[in-house]
Amino acid sequence: MRDITLDYSNVLDFISQLEMARLEETVNLYHRMLHNGTGAGSDFLGWLDLPNSYDQEEFERVKAAAEDIRKKAGVFLVVGIGGSYLGARAAIEMLGHCFYNEVPGDKRRGPKIYFVGQNVSSLYINSLLEVIEGQDICVNVISKSGTTTEPALVFRILKEYMDNKYGRVEAGKRIYATTDKSKGALRLLSEQEGYETFVVPDNIGGRYSVLTSVGLLPMAVAGIDLNEVMRGAQVAAKDLGVSSLNDNMCYQYAALRNILYDKGKTIEVLVNYESSLFYLGEWFKQLFGESEGKDGKGIFPASLNFTTDLHSMGQYIQDGRRNLFETVINIESSHNDIVIKKIKGDMDGLNYLEGKTISFVNKKAMEGTIAAHVEGGVPNLIINVPDIAAYYFGYLVYFFEKACAMSGYLLGVNPFNQPGVEAYKKNMFKLLGKPKGE
Numbered sequence: 001m002r003d004i005t006l007d008y009s010n011v012l013d014f015i016s017q018l019e020m021a022r023l024e025e026t027v028n029l030y031h032r033m034l035h036n037g038t039g040a041g042s043d044f045l046g047w048l049d050l051p052n053s054y055d056q057e058e059f060e061r062v063k064a065a066a067e068d069i070r071k072k073a074g075v076f077l078v079v080g081i082g083g084s085y086l087g088a089r090a091a092i093e094m095l096g097h098c099f100y101n102e103v104p105g106d107k108r109r110g111p112k113i114y115f116v117g118q119n120v121s122s123l124y125i126n127s128l129l130e131v132i133e134g135q136d137i138c139v140n141v142i143s144k145s146g147t148t149t150e151p152a153l154v155f156r157i158l159k160e161y162m163d164n165k166y167g168r169v170e171a172g173k174r175i176y177a178t179t180d181k182s183k184g185a186l187r188l189l190s191e192q193e194g195y196e197t198f199v200v201p202d203n204i205g206g207r208y209s210v211l212t213s214v215g216l217l218p219m220a221v222a223g224i225d226l227n228e229v230m231r232g233a234q235v236a237a238k239d240l241g242v243s244s245l246n247d248n249m250c251y252q253y254a255a256l257r258n259i260l261y262d263k264g265k266t267i268e269v270l271v272n273y274e275s276s277l278f279y280l281g282e283w284f285k286q287l288f289g290e291s292e293g294k295d296g297k298g299i300f301p302a303s304l305n306f307t308t309d310l311h312s313m314g315q316y317i318q319d320g321r322r323n324l325f326e327t328v329i330n331i332e333s334s335h336n337d338i339v340i341k342k343i344k345g346d347m348d349g350l351n352y353l354e355g356k357t358i359s360f361v362n363k364k365a366m367e368g369t370i371a372a373h374v375e376g377g378v379p380n381l382i383i384n385v386p387d388i389a390a391y392y393f394g395y396l397v398y399f400f401e402k403a404c405a406m407s408g409y410l411l412g413v414n415p416f417n418q419p420g421v422e423a424y425k426k427n428m429f430k431l432l433g434k435p436k437g438e
């Protein structure tokens, strides 16, 4: 397998090698802190060695459950919010067919998959209920705490729907819960209803949980090869397990982010040129936003989809406030490429592209954009990913998770807590009249 690589040549006009070198010692120190579990948030380091120490029995159970779901469901509903759905959605959208739910069943690798519980919209919920009517359904409700309002509320509706459709016993065989091993309302309910359950380990926070059953069950239902995902993560854990800044590209990425941040580049835009990476961007935003945005600090993580967004946000990136840097996910290979043909009359003026491919045009768009943005004052990092494959997804997840941990420590925050998300909940509960102590 070819390697994922980090190219930061387009940042060197904005920083000096000395600034990187100055961080060597600190990175080394934080590496030891991370691996010895002596830093802030060290109760949540379960993801660090997960690719090598995951629960094999549960892993096999996930695969078996997925097989079962694939046999009996035409529709699979994934109920969760934030870290409890974004990773799985990122994987399924990246690795599956671009129109996954629309392709006929024999071309799709599993049931149709819908995500719900990530909002409080009756329009969305009702529309979903309309779409799934008359089809065989399985549900995976995912909540580490087991008490998050959005998925809990939706699950209440879906449970009633499933109980009415199948009867409580059969519904119980079609509902799978991924939650804490012993506590929370969802754990209790699952035991009461006899749902098969999977565990979110205590020492892994939601946004770091994609390689646990949280992400793995939906991925397996979509036909993604879990062994390949974990193999990618394992290789990443080995490659990125070294302490030296010179040899560890996720530490280089973390260091560069912080150097740029200190120079006023307070917004990072994760850019893709493949629409199937849209949800990877959403997952990335939660990982970095929740990990670093605290104590009045933090890079604001954004994501854009090029060339689409070049026609909406391109102006700002090129010419607006110079507080941005970009990280481009460059997928090196191309599949199902389309060769551009000559047409009579050349009415659209595109005959000059005869014999070239759509991917070639996409690559030239990328190269041209990077050059323009760098010239316009936007430092540019490139993460080269050889191919769209389960192995590389696993590798990328681990790369970003570890980079995020290091980046948070360099920034001087605890990258594993999220105290800020409680504020809206407190207000909402007050406005909803939630009884105190519940």
Ligand SMILES: O=P(O)(O)OC[C@H]1O[C@](O)(CO)[C@@H](O)[C@@H]1O
Pocket: 081, 082, 083, 084, 142, 143, 144, 145, 146, 147, 148, 151, 206, 207, 290, 418, 421
């Ligand atoms: O899995 P849970 O406990 O429902 O949490 C979902 C998401 O909500 C948060 O706790 C924020 O409220 C995230 O950290 C988490 O990924």
